[in-house]
Amino acid sequence: MLSARAWALVVAAFSMLATASSASSAASITNENTPTTNKKPPVKVFLLAGQSNMQGHGYMLVQDDKGSYRNGTLEWMVATDPTKYGKLKDSNGNWTVRDDVWIAYNRQNIGNVRVEMNQFGPLTPGYGGDPGQQGQQMGPELGFGWTVADGLVEQQEQQQILLVKIAWGGRSLAGDYRPPSSGGDTGIYYQTMIANTYKTLAHLDQYFPDYDGRYELAGFAWHQGWNDGCDVNMTAEYEFNLANLIRDVRKDLDAPNLPVSIGVSGMDGWRHNPRRDGIIHAQFAVAKYPEFKGTVESVETRDFLRPPLPESPGKQSYHWNNNCETYWLIGKAMGEAMLGLLPKKKKSTVATSSSDKDNGALALKEEKDASRQNYIRKGASKQNIQSSMDRAKATQ
Ligand SMILES: *[C@@H]1O[C@H](CO)[C@@H](O)[C@H](O)[C@H]1NC(C)=O
Numbered sequence: 035m036l037s038a039r040a041w042a043l044v045v046a047a048f049s050m051l052a053t054a055s056s057a058s059s060a061a062s063i064t065n066e067n068t069p070t071t072n073k074k075p076p077v078k079v080f081l082l083a084g085q086s087n088m089q090g091h092g093y094m095l096v097q098d099d100k101g102s103y104r105n106g107t108l109e110w111m112v113a114t115d116p117t118k119y120g121k122l123k124d125s126n127g128n129w130t131v132r133d134d135v136w137i138a139y140n141r142q143n144i145g146n147v148r149v150e151m152n153q154f155g156p157l158t159p160g161y162g163g164d165p166g167q168q169g170q171q172m173g174p175e176l177g178f179g180w181t182v183a184d185g186l187v188e189q190q191e192q193q194q195i196l197l198v199k200i201a202w203g204g205r206s207l208a209g210d211y212r213p214p215s216s217g218g219d220t221g222i223y224y225q226t227m228i229a230n231t232y233k234t235l236a237h238l239d240q241y242f243p244d245y246d247g248r249y250e251l252a253g254f255a256w257h258q259g260w261n262d263g264c265d266v267n268m269t270a271e272y273e274f275n276l277a278n279l280i281r282d283v284r285k286d287l288d289a290p291n292l293p294v295s296i297g298v299s300g301m302d303g304w305r306h307n308p309r310r311d312g313i314i315h316a317q318f319a320v321a322k323y324p325e326f327k328g329t330v331e332s333v334e335t336r337d338f339l340r341p342p343l344p345e346s347p348g349k350q351s352y353h354w355n356n357n358c359e360t361y362w363l364i365g366k367a368m369g370e371a372m373l374g375l376l377p378k379k380k381k382s383t384v385a386t387s388s389s390d391k392d393n394g395a396l397a398l399k400e401e402k403d404a405s406r407q408n409y410i411r412k413g414a415s416k417q418n419i420q421s422s423m424d425r426a427k428a429t430q
């Protein structure tokens with residue numbers, strides 16, 4: 035049960051009226067256009083992306099034939115372990131609505147690549163699943179949002195977080211999300227993800243009336259890999275594609291050291307299967323690249339698998355048996371990794387000057403790589419992103 039306030043903000047089939055932002059204005063990491071006397075820091079924006087398991091298919095409310103909530107539903111979690119999960123309900127017994135975390139979710143069917151957000155509001159359970167399933171299903175966004183927000187509260191009193199969740203079911207990294215640097219045709223879902231991120235950031239005041247005009251792109255969370263793990267060639271290419279995805283998302287969102295948290299594709303648990311193991315191996319391997327040191331982390335998820343019905347609310351093995359506890363734990367683990375990657379709030383003078391030096395070195399290194407990168411981007415990314423932006427305009 036969503037609260038009235040959440041429902042009021044949930045608008046299905048939302049379509050934007052304003053024109054798409056230009057890439058250059060939206061690309062600024064901190065938007066300082068609106069003068070403000072508010073002491074809150076800029077809204078920290080986290081992009082959450084992937085396939086159906088980032089959408090999330092945890093069944094929150096499914097009951098057995100006696101009318102009891104099934105094991106592994108969110109209702110069951112709150113009833114069974116109130117110490118841990120009681121916080122998810124308020125004193126009226128409604129789902130808790132966080133006032134310091136906002137979320138915007140594309141909630142689209144496979145094949146719908148319109149640049150649009152179909153559900154947004156303050157974070158509460160129910161931001162998972164496909165169209166028609168809002169309020170019924172959840173994904174990693176819930177545990178991620180709570181974990182990151184609670185972690186930041188410990189560091190500073192006032193804050194606002196925005197989760198931009200963009201995911202479609204059944205999408206591969208090798209094809210659908212193919213990053214420009216992998217060569218070949220850039221995936222239409224990659225392009226739409228970037229375009230939708232820009233567009234959402236350019237219209238935050240329409241989604242969130244309290245928005246004061248300042249945001250900061252803070253992190254990228256990725257939970258994807260089932261589809262690639264169904265194909266031996268896509269599995270073999272996954273490490274290459276994932277490293278390119280990170281590089282390209284950072285480049286295209288103008289956020290060179292954007293922290294990246296990856297929840298590995300552990301839907302088969304600890305059973306061994308060369309393709310599933312191959313995807314997980316690739317996900318851990320990329321996080322160990324020297325260029326990603328301290329900015330990319332992959333987290334274990336295989337322990338979070340629960341047995342199917344009746345120990346879970348469903349039996350879709352590729353959707354973690356639809357278990358809400360599993361989705362909560364994945365989001366929590368990804369959130370904890372993200373917290374560890376975020377720059378610490380207070381820096382000493384020494385730390386600041388040394389990080390300036392690091393940035394200088396990084397800029398030089400990037401200059402060296404530039405000829406290759408520019409070549410790739412001339413052919414793929416920039417034009418494709420422009421065409422995504424044009425498509426965004428055309429669909430308004
Ligand atoms: C909470 O639940 C009660 C009863 O179910 C309902 O009347 C009320 O409107 C809800 N409160 C909010 C803030 O949504």
Ligand SMILES: *[C@@H]1O[C@H](CO)[C@@H](O)[C@H](O)[C@H]1NC(C)=O
Pocket residue numbers: 265266267
């Ligand atoms: C994988 O790639 C090889 C070599 O290009 C090709 O022969 C084979 O058909 C591909 N397998 C699949 C399942 O696509």
Ligand SMILES: *[C@@H]1O[C@H](CO)[C@@H](O)[C@H](O)[C@H]1NC(C)=O
Pocket residue numbers: 105114344345
């Ligand atoms: C379901 O959860 C209850 C605790 O709420 C537990 O006692 C029971 O064994 C579980 N049933 C199954 C089939 O896992």
